[in-house]
Amino acid sequence: MLKADYPVDVNAVKATFDIQFGNLERSTHNNTLWDFAQFEVVGHKWADLSDNSFGLAILNDCKYGWTVKEGHIMPSLLRCATTPNHAQDREVHHFVYSIYPHTGTVNTSDVVKEGYSLNFPLYCSATEPKDGKLAACYSFVSADAPNVIIETDKKAEDSKDIVIRAYETWNKKSECVLSFGENIKSAVECNLMEEDETPLEVKDGKIAMTFKPFEIKSIKVTL
Template sequence: LVEEGPLRAAVRVVRSFGKSTVVQELRLAAGARQLDIETEVDWQESEKVLKAAFPLDVHAERSTAEIQFGHVHRATHDNTSWDAARFEICAHRWLRVAEPGYGVALLNDSTYGHDVTRAPHPDGLGTTVRLTLLRAPHSPDPHTDLGVHRFRYALAPGAEVTDAVREGLALNLPLRAAVAPAVPALVSTGHPAVTVESVKLTEDRSGDVIVRLYESAGGRARTRLKVAFPVTEARITDLLERPLHPAETDEDGLIVDLRPFQILTVRLTPA
């Protein structure tokens, strides 16, 4: 036990394998359901794969993995040779397995290889999710992956798809502490499935602001886009920021309608 307080508790686990050592810190914040894990590996093995395994009491027929601006479903069985050959799959910031009414998400910070298998459980069938950390192949470099590596990932029990999207973003873009007065969010939405992906200036250097958002749950969504600065004009554009049509507005702001996994780009002209 390396940390025990009113806000967080942490446990450090040290393991060895061959000539290698693995040091893990497992942290649980007060009131949180998410287990944060930091792993430091001094890897001195060759042609061996290191994975972090999570045997879960979840009867999942498929896994759900994030891809850019959406997610994809994959079966967990290996009924065919094609299924068996797909021994590893990729996921962007999160991978989720679920049964009706309950799901678990594995969040990662730039570690994208996974495998998902069905596993026996005393009361039925469970699911094992593994995150591939290191491979150490001989080609193209005989010293590939040797040395010290650090990984951040987290396990989020009870997570829906929208929870996985939000927490996956938070893990990859952690908060930075600063001494400054409180300010409202520059851009926000009121729908859990509508994700603000980026806020930036336009490429034409006009001073207009681009807000790019997308629907992340695979359904239709209608929400209001709240902006923390006065705007004189709002237009919907394509991905190259070319105007398509005026955005729908009312006295309280912008209203956006999104189809499943739709990417929407809004161009705002500040007052």
């Protein structure tokens, strides 16, 4: 097992870890057997250790094992098991991780945003000039609430509609307006099977919604 070790001068009894569509907290001490058993835990795009003044997050693109204990953040970089294949993790490994110091906590900083930026970098592509019209800044859909993340933008499975999936990430009830860069004929809130549930009002290309803490919403729009 190969780990990196970053000591952090932060007084916090819990650390925060990214998971799909949210995050969760785990203890940073070994006071109980339950705490001691969490010598390594799972986290997706980042792990963060913060108090009420500042914190440090480690962002990564493909390493999901973490140890955050007694003021140390330790991402697991390599693990070479010998069973069932004694050479299963040999060869060259490619991964990226970065350090993001910030003021405040996860909920008052850009930890979530920076985690997405590392995992989904902006790519540039050179092309020939076209006659079409495109503004200098364009987004098909955007959210005005910093704690509402647009996770998915996809074609519907059984129609030509577009499905938007968004979630709240601060464990906080929030009002949010989704703004679209295209004309929207209609919109409906649907479930994860993309079955229609609640019609939504579209006004000037915008949809106003209320998110419960950590709620996931799927919206099907017709262009």
